[in-house]
Amino acid sequence: MSLTVDENKALIEEVLKAYPEKTAKKRAKHLGTFEDGKPDCGVKSNIKSLPGVMTIRGCAYAGSKGVVWGPIKDMIHISHGPVGCGQYSWASRRNYYIGETGIDTFGTMQFTSDFQEKDIVFGGDKKLEKIIDEIEVLFPLNKGITVQSECPIGLIGDDIEAVSKKKAKEYVGKTIVPVRCEGFRGVSQSLGHHIANDAVRDWVFDKVDPNKNAFESTPYDVAIIGDYNIGGDAWSSRILLEEMGLRVIAQWSGDGTIAELENTPKAKLNVLHCYRSMNYISRHMEEKYGIPWVEYNFFGPTMIEKSLREIASHFDDTIKANTEKVIAKYRSMVDEVIAKYKSRLEGKKVMLFVGGLRPRHVIGAYEDLGMEVVGTGYEFGHNDDYQRTTHYVKDGTLIYDDVTGYEFEKFVEKVQPDLVGSGIKEKYVFQKMGVPFRQMHSWDYSGPYHGYDGFAIFARDMDMAINSPVWGLTKAPWKKAA
Amino acid sequence: MPQNVDKVLDHENLFREPEYKAMFDKKRSQFEFRVPAEELAKQIEYAKTWEYREKNFAREALTVNPAKACQPLGAVFAAVGFEKTLPFVHGSQGCVAYYRSHFSRHFKEPTSCVSSSMTEDAAVFGGLNNMIDGLANTYNLYKPEMIAVSTTCMAEVIGDDLDAFIKTSKQKGSIPAEFDVPFAHTPAFVGSHITGYDNALQGIIKYFWDGKAGQGTALTRIPNESINFIGGFDGFVCGNLPEIRRMLDLMGVEHTILCDPSDVWNTPTDGEFRMYDGGTTKAQVEAAINAKATISFQGYSTEKTMKLIKEHGHDTTSFHHPMGVTGTDAFLMKVSELTGKPIPKELELERGRLVDAIADSQAHLHGKKFALYGDPDLMLGMTAFLLELGAEPVHVLSTNGDKEWAEKVQALLDASPFGKNCKAYPKADLWHMRSLLFTEKVDFLIGNTYGKYLERDCGTPLIRLGFPIFDRHHYHRFPIWGYQGGLRVLTMLLDEYFEALDANTNGIGTTDYSYDIIR
Numbered sequence A: 001m002s003l004t005v006d007e008n009k010a011l012i013e014e015v016l017k018a019y020p021e022k023t024a025k026k027r028a029k030h031l032g033t034f035e036d037g038k039p040d041c042g043v044k045s046n047i048k049s050l051p052g053v054m055t056i057r058g059c060a061y062a063g064s065k066g067v068v069w070g071p072i073k074d075m076i077h078i079s080h081g082p083v084g085c086g087q088y089s090w091a092s093r094r095n096y097y098i099g100e101t102g103i104d105t106f107g108t109m110q111f112t113s114d115f116q117e118k119d120i121v122f123g124g125d126k127k128l129e130k131i132i133d134e135i136e137v138l139f140p141l142n143k144g145i146t147v148q149s150e151c152p153i154g155l156i157g158d159d160i161e162a163v164s165k166k167k168a169k170e171y172v173g174k175t176i177v178p179v180r181c182e183g184f185r186g187v188s189q190s191l192g193h194h195i196a197n198d199a200v201r202d203w204v205f206d207k208v209d210p211n212k213n214a215f216e217s218t219p220y221d222v223a224i225i226g227d228y229n230i231g232g233d234a235w236s237s238r239i240l241l242e243e244m245g246l247r248v249i250a251q252w253s254g255d256g257t258i259a260e261l262e263n264t265p266k267a268k269l270n271v272l273h274c275y276r277s278m279n280y281i282s283r284h285m286e287e288k289y290g291i292p293w294v295e296y297n298f299f300g301p302t303m304i305e306k307s308l309r310e311i312a313s314h315f316d317d318t319i320k321a322n323t324e325k326v327i328a329k330y331r332s333m334v335d336e337v338i339a340k341y342k343s344r345l346e347g348k349k350v351m352l353f354v355g356g357l358r359p360r361h362v363i364g365a366y367e368d369l370g371m372e373v374v375g376t377g378y379e380f381g382h383n384d385d386y387q388r389t390t391h392y393v394k395d396g397t398l399i400y401d402d403v404t405g406y407e408f409e410k411f412v413e414k415v416q417p418d419l420v421g422s423g424i425k426e427k428y429v430f431q432k433m434g435v436p437f438r439q440m441h442s443w444d445y446s447g448p449y450h451g452y453d454g455f456a457i458f459a460r461d462m463d464m465a466i467n468s469p470v471w472g473l474t475k476a477p478w479k480k481a482a
Numbered sequence B: 001m002p003q004n005v006d007k008v009l010d011h012e013n014l015f016r017e018p019e020y021k022a023m024f025d026k027k028r029s030q031f032e033f034r035v036p037a038e039e040l041a042k043q044i045e046y047a048k049t050w051e052y053r054e055k056n057f058a059r060e061a062l063t064v065n066p067a068k069a070c071q072p073l074g075a076v077f078a079a080v081g082f083e084k085t086l087p088f089v090h091g092s093q094g095c096v097a098y099y100r101s102h103f104s105r106h107f108k109e110p111t112s113c114v115s116s117s118m119t120e121d122a123a124v125f126g127g128l129n130n131m132i133d134g135l136a137n138t139y140n141l142y143k144p145e146m147i148a149v150s151t152t153c154m155a156e157v158i159g160d161d162l163d164a165f166i167k168t169s170k171q172k173g174s175i176p177a178e179f180d181v182p183f184a185h186t187p188a189f190v191g192s193h194i195t196g197y198d199n200a201l202q203g204i205i206k207y208f209w210d211g212k213a214g215q216g217t218a219l220t221r222i223p224n225e226s227i228n229f230i231g232g233f234d235g236f237v238c239g240n241l242p243e244i245r246r247m248l249d250l251m252g253v254e255h256t257i258l259c260d261p262s263d264v265w266n267t268p269t270d271g272e273f274r275m276y277d278g279g280t281t282k283a284q285v286e287a288a289i290n291a292k293a294t295i296s297f298q299g300y301s302t303e304k305t306m307k308l309i310k311e312h313g314h315d316t317t318s319f320h321h322p323m324g325v326t327g328t329d330a331f332l333m334k335v336s337e338l339t340g341k342p343i344p345k346e347l348e349l350e351r352g353r354l355v356d357a358i359a360d361s362q363a364h365l366h367g368k369k370f371a372l373y374g375d376p377d378l379m380l381g382m383t384a385f386l387l388e389l390g391a392e393p394v395h396v397l398s399t400n401g402d403k404e405w406a407e408k409v410q411a412l413l414d415a416s417p418f419g420k421n422c423k424a425y426p427k428a429d430l431w432h433m434r435s436l437l438f439t440e441k442v443d444f445l446i447g448n449t450y451g452k453y454l455e456r457d458c459g460t461p462l463i464r465l466g467f468p469i470f471d472r473h474h475y476h477r478f479p480i481w482g483y484q485g486g487l488r489v490l491t492m493l494l495d496e497y498f499e500a501l502d503a504n505t506n507g508i509g510t511t512d513y514s515y516d517i518i519r
Helices: A005-016 A021-028 A060-069 A084-088 A117-122 A125-138 A151-156 A160-170 A189-203 A233-243 A258-266 A275-289 A301-312 A317-345 A363-368 A383-389 A405-415 A424-432 A451-466 A477-481 B018-032 B037-046 B050-057 B071-080 B093-107 B120-125 B128-142 B153-158 B162-171 B193-209 B237-250 B282-290 B303-311 B324-339 B345-365 B376-388 B403-414 B430-439 B451-458 B482-504
Strands: A031-033 A076-080 A145-149 A176-179 A221-227 A247-253 A269-272 A293-295 A349-352 A372-376 A398-400 A419-422 A437-439 B085-090 B146-151 B227-230 B255-257 B293-296 B315-318 B369-373 B392-398 B423-426 B444-447 B462-464
Touching (some): A005 A021, A005 A031, A005 A405, A060 A076, A060 A145, A060 A176, A060 A189, A060 A275, A060 B093, A076 A125, A084 B071, A084 B093, A125 A160, A145 A160, A160 A176, A176 A189, A233 A247, A233 A451, A247 B018, A258 A275, A258 B018, A269 A275, A275 A383, A301 A451, A317 A451, A349 A405, A363 A372, A398 A405, A405 A424, A405 B128, A419 A451, A424 A437, A424 B093, B050 B430, B071 B085, B071 B093, B071 B193, B120 B128, B120 B153, B146 B153, B146 B193, B193 B303, B227 B237, B227 B303, B227 B324, B237 B255, B237 B345, B237 B482, B255 B282, B293 B324, B303 B315, B324 B345, B324 B376, B324 B482, B369 B430, B376 B403, B403 B423, B430 B444, B444 B482
Parallel strands (some): A076 A145, A221 A247, A221 A269, A269 A293, A349 A372, A349 A419, A372 A398, A419 A437, B227 B255, B293 B315, B369 B392, B369 B444, B392 B423
Antiparallel strands (some): A031 A398
16 A cells, blocks of 8 residues: 555654664655655665665675676676676676677677785776787777776775776777776765766767768668666667667667767767666756757657657657657557556556666656555766656655665564565565565566567566466465464 | 557667658768778677687786676675675765665665765875764664775775774774774675685674674684585575585574575565665674684685684585585585585485486587686686586686686596596686687686676577676575575576577478487
């Protein structure tokens, strides 16, 4: 059941009692309830996580290597520092791509400088130089290298920028990008996104030869920004844009290539899905190259239709007419999906806690299936995310920013949603409690969820999560009777 | 239109539809500016050659696809094995998100662990305040009975002193003075996850035995008849430790398992989330000092721990992941020797059944060539088991095994006629293994989930054994130790063999004369 504003307040107060006073005071600012007419969700965000509370957040390295840079498939991304960071983020984000892995693409590989004590003591710059040399010998078809800094790099004073410049010169024309995404920087993944965006600006855009990899522009050239192609999301989005008559010249960064990044300034419009992780580069391209950008949402038919029309509004009547045809073409399939699943999902309550754009963007897709999102929160959102969230949530929605393990467990216990959508660390906690769950970072190894093709999968997945017979088995029958 | 409501197409089929294929072709030809097909084909073939292999093995700085993780992961594993203990990792918070995800992807279970969430200011001023606030928050929120502290590389680089920080935290009233906070420095740039397991476990035992970091009195040992058992870092822990317990119970041996996460990573779905479940109790750790002997099942995973225990007067024995008949024999005989208890009929019967199973099936494995990689102890145990089956462990590779380890493997290989032309590769990674598999082909590969990329590239069927295993479910619930475990591993090897044989003989009207119904 969803709670009233007052009930939410009481619940938050109750949960905060478990904390020491100082911590309770700080956490109180991150917990709230959306009330109609307010400009944001009434919570503070993008603030340091408190120690010892079991935050769900990651780090700047995760934001840069794991999210923004990692999916660029024809470059080699060195996890620079000790072995762990690269190991734990190795191929775990399901950024689908097509290519000969290990030969001309490297997405599902783990390149690490595997720092030893001597590298900490004497510095790792020499080792990095040697690593780049060895990469050139063993992986000669790579189109560039990024250096993804782990915590020690910034602490021991390595000069990865100097190494990158030197080696870029040595290997004439090679793109080598140093990224200062040490894990201790900032408060979450979010700063890593920003640093990674800035690295594209400084080490790709500002260095590229505009005649390299040239193609003839058309008035319909767009770039997909902020889609990481998880389970193929960018593909099931791209297909719609192309059907509208647009030409997608680049994907950022799922299934992306360095050539696509380099050519993006030729786009007529940047279409931005994950605002949180790539608004920076979109704004930069607007300022420097005059490319307008538009946010869109490809979760669920209602938002897809709205977004397709919004994107089309930037183009001529042909595109607008095509867009209506696209919407009409998929209408019957979508209606069938809704007809099949809505009756099984109508009225079901959902609680979300995810990163990026999803805490708001997926709400429409649930509503298309007759479901209701009664609580949501961002792992690393900023105030502009919570402002944007007001367009999606209903009055009385429970809001929790950078939720702690304790809070999330208590909220779910009290609200008793029919489904929780969050990450791998949360999945089994709630399933043990008997609450159906879907991972909403990795799509629980399913997907795509974007676009019309993705919506059918989304609907089927939510149904199989909630209506699985297993949830009827959690109580032993002899205990039920008692 | 590709998608179909009656049979929803998932990613593996959806993107094979013609609309998508055409889209991929267009993207590739117009925008990706990939290397020309000829050049690509050339490099694909070149990467399979001896020449490439030599260049690959000449690497000195670059590591590609390693089979190891970092120290704090092992420290979290060790901490999770104690009753109502919350692992607390001092340093950057992203690391903890990674450990929790990593374990949850393997065990399909929750993994509770907190971070002191150090950021830039802590990098400059040290993380003392993070420790003080972090311990207080953890203590109040999650009500553990013990907090086991370890470190990320950030805290190690800036030189935070755990002992002093924890004492200061107590003085500041963050947690009660008597609350147990064992600790271990676990720098990620030294060793691997097994080193971290070792450091953390040693830290916990030392804390309780040697006077709680100066805040209590050291325990005096009064030897008794009990023995301690330590499993080491083990992805199959949920199946293995109960199997060890069962065997020791059958022998009537009084024993303590030091570090037992087999319950907390194996809780039921019954409506209740158990943040803590089972595990070695503090009382058991303390009493364990009195044991007459301590056995480690994985010596490389417990070097410092066993040294500490030996210094306390225990008769110590370190095995290297013993498996199969001979491995289990050696373990049980050692237990019998230490305790004076005979090996009971039940276990003798189990042994006989494993030998029976091997006799039934050995012809299918005899002379088959294997490549294997993983933690150093597992490699020694598995190599011995393969030799026992008459199979040939041609390439034995470990990223976190050193030269001394390689010599040990080599000695094992040299002692068996089936180990001829077989070789150990220390401090090597899976990109090295790729070259080995192309240049010196084997029939099967044994390794963790990441081995699937080698299976794809080299066509060598993968048998999943080791950590992590993300892409197959529930393996960790079954033992691979003991005679029962031997049966399980034998079956896994055979299953893969028969699958491969069937797949190789199912050509209708071409090869299916060998598609036998009885094998």
